[in-house]
Amino acid sequence: MTTAEIEPAQDQRWGRVKARLRSELGEDVYSSWFARIMFESSKASVVQLSVPTPFIRQWVQNHYGDRIMQLWEKETSEVRRIEFVVRSAVRQPCSADRPSPATPKARAAAAPRTTTPAPSMTTPAPRVADDAGSALDGSPLDPRFTLDSFEEGPSNMLALAAAKRVAMAPSGEKAAFNPLFIHGAVGYGKTHLLQAVAAEARERAPRRVLYLTAEHFMYRFVVALRNQTALAFKELLRDIDLLLIDDLQFLHGGKVQEEFCHTLNSLVDGARQVVIAADRPAGELDGLEQRVRSRIGGGLSVEIGAPDLDLRTKILTRRIAAQTAAFPELEFPEEVLDFVARSVTTNGRDLDGAINRLVAHNQLTGAAITLQMAEGALKDLLRAREGRRPKIEDIQRVVAQHFNVSKADLVSARRTRAVVRPRQVAMYLAKSLTPRSLPEIGRRFGGRDHTTVLHAVRKIDSLIGSDGSLKEDVETLKRLLDA
Structure with missing residues (x-):
């Protein structure tokens, strides 16, 4: 098989490998890491794939390199190694390596992909040059993540409104909510919202906007320390107009957190907007230094709940x-x-x-x-x-915390209103969310009769239809138990 025949065949194999990765990993992961990887060339037993940034190369090599190799081996046993190169570093092959371009078609096939950029498939990451001429790349943005494509519901309404306010703020306007902290469980739309804000803000005004995952922030800081360019890295970050940090729960390391705290203070004190996302409230991020949590607590904290x-x-x-x-x-x-x-x-x-x-x-x-x-x-x-069905113990614990009573109160004989209503709600949730029978629920609430449990269930079921506050309490408790 000639070189001209091998290249298209390998390109098709890469297409099939990507299709399997999309199926295995899901659309979000695929779009973030694999959508912009291209087949570059094939020589002997080595396949070369090109990526847009050094960060993506590092991440894909470390996390998915073995899996890509396994999938490629299923396509052909001839390949023994896969190399990842950054597209800007891909060079024109020298004349000794390049086949004689007898035709314009052959010359086009031999040209590196960097000579003609493909139509933009992602929102370009902002780049800020440092004193060495390098640039700080943001984490990849998924072009599907826009404010228009973010579906609104009761669980995310406030977060979306705050995000729009930040994204659409005119250049030079004082930050409205700073820092804006958005938290919620995995898959509730935090990343979508942050990337949508980054894309919208860059389109609307000439602001310097940078979106980074916490892991990317750590990676760039460690590289800067290793290369002795930490000062330039800090200056770059503190010159940003809108900084968005995703997955803050993954920010680890004393020096990294110290630098993040200094950056956060500098931007907020300078009226530069900061938006942060994490999978739980700042107060519950045990690995985060207290001074960082305190600074975040001084801004607006918004929760995204489970979708109804x-x-x-x-x-x-x-x-x-x-x-x-x-x-x-x-x-x-x-x-x-x-x-x-x-x-x-x-x-x-x-x-x-x-x-x-x-x-x-x-x-x-x-x-x-x-x-x-x-x-x-x-x-x-x-x-x-x-x-994932909650246990009765979980229900008692969550209800007690929500209504500010003790778990012992819920199973006691006390009949004050401050205890009776939370107890009835806990019984109602136990009947609604667990497969336990009425007698068993009664036994778990201080040995009560099953008729007491039935009365509580009917009482709460009736009140939910007329008492909006109680209905909201019950919905909140269900979301907490479903998290």
């Missing part, structure tokens, strides 16, 4: 529309959409995974997407949901 049924349905409808655009022949029955929305209640990523899995089954096997197929394809997600 309506929001899950809207998210699924948008995901299905995107899949239908890619596969026009795809048919996704309404009853399957409703089944997924009601069954996969955890987070947006699981919803993405459910849709990706159903579409993969359809495309790879030709099987129609039906309710029966969905039940089989998603059975592990459904089992995981059942396995």
